[in-house]
Amino acid sequence: MKKTYTDTMRYGMVFLTLAVLFCAAIVWNINTGSVDISLKDIIRIIFTKDNTDPASYNIIWKIRLPRLLTAAVLGGALSLSGFLLQTFFRNPIAGPFVLGISSGAKMFLAIVTIALTGWFPTIPISLTVVSAFLGSMLSMLLVLAFSGKIRNMSMLLVIGIMISYICSAVTDFLINFAKESEIVNLTHWSMGNFSGAGWANLKAAAIIVLPTVVAVFFLSKPISAYALGEGYAQSLGVNIKLFRILLIIFSSILSACVTAFAGPISFIGIAVPHICRIMLKTQKPLVMIPASFLCGSVFCMICDLIARTMFAPTELSVGTVTSAIGAPIVIWLMISRRVKNEE
Amino acid sequence: MKNNFYFSTDSLSVGYNGKALISDITLNLQKGEILTLIGPNGSGKSTILKSITRHLATIAGTVYLDNKNMRTMNGRDVATRMAVVLTERVRPELMTCGELVASGRYPYTGSFGRLTARDHEIVREALRRVHAEELYDRDFTAISDGQRQRIMLARAIAQEPEIIVLDEPTSFLDIKHKIELLEILNDMAKKQNITVVMSLHEIDLACKVSDKIVCVKGDHIAAYGKPDEIFSDERINQLYDIERGSYNALLGSVELSKPAGDAKIFLIGGAGFGTRYYRALQKANIPFAAGILWENDVDFAVASVLAQEVVSVKAFSSITDAEITKAKAIIDRVQTVIDCGCPIGEFNRANEELLRYAGTKLKTEVLV
The missing domain is CATH 3.40.50.20 (Rossmann fold)
Structure with a gap:
């Protein structure tokens, strides 16, 4: 029972740390940029909606806050999606994009962009979002169709990767024959970034992401039964077929949403769940689900901050930063854990 | 079909992709009886067990559990009666043996899977039964094969089943642990009236621990009955197609x-x-x-x-x-x-x- 006690302590500490980091990331993010606003002003403007200094007010309410919160929601979504897929495929490198989700989105977006440039001089952002989302869901449905026929999970992983290659091939083919001006939008999107995120986008993203997160949380019991593999999960009474479908749908919705609003952002989905597992020293979904989401939010906000300030005024794509930070972290974690296991 | 058997199969056919590999399997087991499937590699022992545990769809015939057709039972109904120990090796990350055994409580816990004091007590008791209490806090990946198999058995026991199905539970174990595992099973069957269905490679052990033996050979059941009726030198040598060397049923020795x-x-x-x-x-x-x-x-x-x-x-x-x-x-x-x-x-x-x-x-x- 002593162990249970220390476990609870550890979970408490991790969540406390994450909460502090979350608040710190928000303040730091709002505080940093081409225009400096003091902490006191930030708090005043956020909590009282004081409009006496319209410049600061606009920067906070119209630019920094929506972008920040979008990063938080989408970062959390990516991380959770990664956790689900790693559990599902029992494979540590399974991430949100292995099921061909980002390449499906990119292909669809390429088709839509090239087809519509005749009518629209610039593609409206809502159209980008909708087409990327549709593309993601399309590749998800394809994977889902295969999952009914396939018993072996790693085969499904391979199919996801193959679908991803096919979509990339189609996209490359289209880009080959497209004019430079037609694919500007596509290039911009495929770098992955949060710039231009406004309240409307944030609201749309939150409406999709937050209920999905809650739904996933309610699945934590069957997810925990998955720790020993599908055979044992079934023997415990889990409806495997239904559970598989739900997991694919939920993780796809989460990553499709991110892809649609911010482009393909790599590494959060792979790295953050690992970081959480190592901090919490457990695999229990009941703690891993909220922790992954929170940690993903913090990670994404910090990466976005680095993306927009490191080489200001030039803004990096957030995908560049997440990979540059995420990949070394994963390598370091893997090695340190291996060393610990061998002791 | 009503009968007084706890577990039975009625002209069951099993196989893959709708094609029957073994047909006409009719078995009857009372509570507390141990049934062992023997037969050469690839003869279909696992196929039969997987069909019984519903990991594989049956091709024809019926499996009855507690006088109910298993096809009509829901997941929880089966899970509270039947526990399994599979051949696949599990490698759960960051899981202590205690947590692993506790996963057997799944069919009984609430919607978030929280364990009650009683659940914890059952987990401890299950570990006691397999003589592995000291492993409670150990990481599952850090213990030996013999210990792992005992933990997997404890997990099945924690599920409080009336029947346990084990697919080659003694592979990977040395002779001491083999004997220990079979003694635990025997104890459960005789003291707690738990029915045991398993497959074994060690025919000498099979004959000593089982109440009933099924000889599986390729496409049919070569023999089914009490060990005394089954174990003759000739039958075993035939079952396994032993042409070089021989098996002595009385001594359980191989030459x-x-x-x-x-x-x-x-x-x-x-x-x-x-x-x-x-x-x-x-x-x-x-x-x-x-x-x-x-x-x-x-x-x-x-x-x-x-x-x-x-x-x-x-x-x-x-x-x-x-x-x-x-x-x-x-x-x-x-x-x-x-x-x-x-x-x-x-x-x-x-x-x-x-x-x-x-x-x-x-x-x-x-x-x-």
Whole structure:
């Protein structure tokens, strides 16, 4: 029972740390940029909606806050999606994009962009979002169709990767024959970034992401039964077929949403769940689900901050930063854990 | 079909992709009985077990559990009655043995899977039953194969089943742990009335632990019944297609194939003294003859499958001149006679006579 006690302590500490980091990331993010606003002003403007200094007010309410919160929601979504897929495929490198989700989105977006440039001089952002989302869901449905026929999970992983290659091939083919001006939008999107995120986008993203997160949380019991593999999960009474479908749908919705609003952002989905597992020293979904989401939010906000300030005024794509930070972290974690296991 | 069996299959056909591999499987088990499936590799033991546990769809026929058709039962109904130990090796990340065993409580916990004090008590009790209490806090990936198998069994016990299905639970285990595991199963069956269905590779252990045996061979059930009815040398040798070497059902021992050719050595043994020499000669691939042995002697059981010729006498009968003449004829043919060191008593004076006879031919060689 002593162990249970220390476990609870550890979970408490991790969540406390994450909460502090979350608040710190928000303040730091709002505080940093081409225009400096003091902490006191930030708090005043956020909590009282004081409009006496319209410049600061606009920067906070119209630019920094929506972008920040979008990063938080989408970062959390990516991380959770990664956790689900790693559990599902029992494979540590399974991430949100292995099921061909980002390449499906990119292909669809390429088709839509090239087809519509005749009518629209610039593609409206809502159209980008909708087409990327549709593309993601399309590749998800394809994977889902295969999952009914396939018993072996790693085969499904391979199919996801193959679908991803096919979509990339189609996209490359289209880009080959497209004019430079037609694919500007596509290039911009495929770098992955949060710039231009406004309240409307944030609201749309939150409406999709937050209920999905809650739904996933309610699945934590069957997810925990998955720790020993599908055979044992079934023997415990889990409806495997239904559970598989739900997991694919939920993780796809989460990553499709991110892809649609911010482009393909790599590494959060792979790295953050690992970081959480190592901090919490457990695999229990009941703690891993909220922790992954929170940690993903913090990670994404910090990466976005680095993306927009490191080489200001030039803004990096957030995908560049997440990979540059995420990949070394994963390598370091893997090695340190291996060393610990061998002791 | 109503009957008083706890678990039964009625003309069950099992296989993959709608194609039946094994048909017409009809088994009946009472509570607390142990049924063991034996048969060569790839004969379909696992296919049968997977169909029983619903990991594979059945092709035809019905499986009854607790007098209900398993096809109509929901996941929880089955999970509270049947627990499994599968062959696949699990490698859960960051999971202690206690947590792993607790996963067996799944069918009983609430919607978020929180464990009550009673659940914890059942987990502890399950670990006690497999003598692994001290592993509670250990990481599952950091313990030995034998310990892991016991933990997997504890997980099944924590599920509080009425029937446990185990697919080759003794593979990866050394002989000590094999015996331990089977004793735990036997204990559960007899004391708690839990029905056990399993597959085993060790036919000698299968015959000792089981109430019923199923011999699975390729496309059919070769035999089904009590161990005494099933275990004859001939049936086992046939079941496994043993052409080289042999299996002795009574002793549960295996001998390799007999050396070919004319006997070069005659061994005088008995009372188990000869066996190690018979096996040594088999290893050296030297054909030999043995005698004079009573048919109730352990040496006879081994010699009869390893020696080219055995001069033997019926159990509890006296040696007659016929056997002595026969033995002397062999001694004339071979190059060497070996005395395996069996003591000479009132009844086997004849063997002493044979030694003396060999001595006159300068063929004796005494080994003790």
